[in-house]
Amino acid sequence: MSSASGLRIIDLRLNVAATGNDIVDGINLTIEKGRVLGLVGESGSGKTTVGLAVLSHARRGVEIAHGQIFCGDTEVLGLDNEAKRKIRGGLVSYVPQDPASSLNPALRIGLQLIEVLEAHDFGGSHEARKARIKEMMTEVLLPTDDEYLERYPHQLSGGQQQRVGLAMAFACRPSVIVLDEPTTGLDVSTQEHVLKTIRQLTRDHGVAALYITHDLAVIADLADDVAVMYSGRVVEQGEVAEIFKNPAHPYTRHLVAAAPDIAGKKAIIGLAGRAQSPGKRPVGCSFAPRCELVEDACRVEFPKMVSVGGRQSAACIKATQVASVIVRSAKPESTRKIGEPVIEVSAVSAGYSGNTVVHEVSLTIRKGECLALVGESGSGKTTVSRAIGGLHREWTGSIRLNGRELKTMARQRAVTDRLAIQYVFQNPYGSLNPRRTVGDSIVRPLVIDGKSKDDARRAVLEVLDKVSLPGSYANKYPDQLSGGERQRIAIARALVSEPEVLVCDEVTSALDVLVQAAIVDLLSDLRRQLGLAMLFVTHNLPLVRSIADEVAVMSEGRIVEVGPSESVIGNPQQQYTQSLILATPSIERSMR
């Protein structure tokens, strides 16, 4: 065992305990000290399962089937319970995805920090431990005074909570650290600080870091090496520059093509189909059913890792030929016809129980145009969109639809006005009634409108076709669908009342990049075909370039900059927009 290697995972397999089906299999990864390996893949690909196995931990219903994991010179999977407890938080530590739910709400942060040191006999005396905590708090740029340490987690912001998580993870000077999507849910400027801290700490202390994420741009910005997971297997690995410049696995190529980037306009391209869950995976290459290069040999056995030069290798029998494949959109980019203003928002202020959070916002959305409303959490963007949709009570000012003044709440508005503005919500899991078939959910607005049964059925089939789903889906229940399919259903439900305006509130933020790209593609098509005016509310700045014609940037309840998306993102005039764009990680910028 070379002393340079911080973490070595050898032929790791984890099973569903009840069935023996593999969740992940054949995982081999090496991370040298002081380096960061980004582990990417879509949800369900097994990233977190691998990450937790490094701490010799498997969640309920999951078992470690075989394999070895060396943290430094210690093999961790074979340890007894007491020895496992000792290495967790000591030799190898973990930074969880959601700091808000991972810090104990009943305990002061000072206690949660010092107990790690006590559990690992770090520091010898109480005074030494307190000093170590102060040192750690300084390193993660948090206050060190006692008053701060006596706070409870809920008294900290999301970014501060994650820094406490980092301080906790680095407290006992681990040799290996597993970071599981630690910046998901944080605003870009907060994310930038947290990433900077992670980079600093891993370099300074020679820690081998496994960074789990679905965000390619973060990997490009932070990591040294990348491993791409698909359906529980590592399908490609290598150095960051190698993988992003020349992906050797067809899946990686699609992943990179689907990722929006803030540094360049690009059409993001989705991919049909989805990865199968454990037990239903195909024999041979699990990506074969979705791959355009597939041939009979792919369906025999899982391909071996093939070196494609440098440190890069891919699990594809055509790895050396993949480079010639160009992932491209089926449709040529067409010019959009932008027409008359449909929605005119002027001087709208809105608030919650007397506190004004939106100040004098004015916007115009034209026929066939997509306006992106971007901003960090708390900027007031959702409040504005809810006011347009008639879902917010407390607002003043004027919102006009085709020149007609709209009433405050949807239920006060005329039926035609109500049907003309449709809202698609962020979470496709929560916005569909689980006890109704999706056909029933879609048909609701028509039933309220008094359409006949046959007309309604025909309309359902028509909108399902518009969102590229087969008519048979009308009889399915939401839990039989994937996240992307559910979001398509939510869009179909909005389309069935033939709206003029579609308000999309963070509609892709719960989706994987390939699915996100497909939904964005769908929305662009619909806009072209139906001449819809679209308000696209998002915190995802890179996405704006791929979907919106115009963009309005919001901060603290005010619009700070508005204009064509190319010029606002490409050449921002306001300082706030500039800082936001600079804080957003970018693959292109990192590869320069």
Next chain:
Amino acid sequence: MKASILRFVIKRIALGLLTLFIVSLLIFAVTQALPADPAEAMLGREATPEALAALRTEFGLDKPIVSQYTNWLFGIFGGDLGTSYATSTPVGEYIGPRVSASFFLLLIAAVGSIPLSIVIGANAALRRDRKFDTTSSLVSLILAAMPEFVVGTILTIIFSTTIWQLLPAVTYLEVGAPPWSDIKGLTLPVLTLLISVTPYVSRVMRAAMVEVLESDYVEMARLKGMDERTVLWRHAMPNAVGPAFQVIALNLAYLAGGVIIVERLFNFPGIGSALADAVRSRDLPVIQFLALIIAGVYVLTNLLADIGTVLVTPRLRTRLK
């Protein structure tokens, strides 16, 4: 911080007193609306109208209803609870020892059942889907489904009549003697109350604990190397007892009512048997005061549970202004 908690407690106590005031109005309205005439009930059907009128004057029953109420309410504040119609002794003197006997019973049941159900619930959650969990779930379900008079009867059959004759089937307690003077007689009533409360609370405790043990922060505590004892007592328990407090309070309040049946069953001289006697003899002052006492137990237990929940939940505690 400390001052804010004190302010919260004072506010809750004030609200509790307001509740009791409204309850006192209801009690008075309902008892005065009873069709029976206490004077007639005491003197019998053959009593002369003069005798009835004299008795009504003596008890103030001929006064307007509002002044009857205010007299009663101010009397309670002044320590004068009125005179029992049936026994002609002051209500305080008649009820006092019974209230303290019942409270003693209640206290032992509470002190026994709370830790017992927390331990059973937490252990079931820790050994989820294993033998202890399935057994305790089954047993507690069966016990929870049985009314307390059935539990009491079965206990009597087992411990004092048919099977073993270890314990007396009834409590021989002189009115006024301290309740602990007959430990043997106290055992079965306490056991009955214990068995009727513990299943509910332990099931709620198990559910709360299962949820907490599945939480991210408990997984995180294990992943940072905490030993199981610290995980359980420091990380899981404080987050699980908050929800359990509310159920414990409801059950203790329920006990205050349920105690009536248990006291009848074991002939225990507490508020239960006193209330039953008083209703039979239309003894209004006693009924009114006992109803107020039972309402007071409800208000007090809920008050304690709310304060307890706030104290163990930092998010609620720090929100106090």
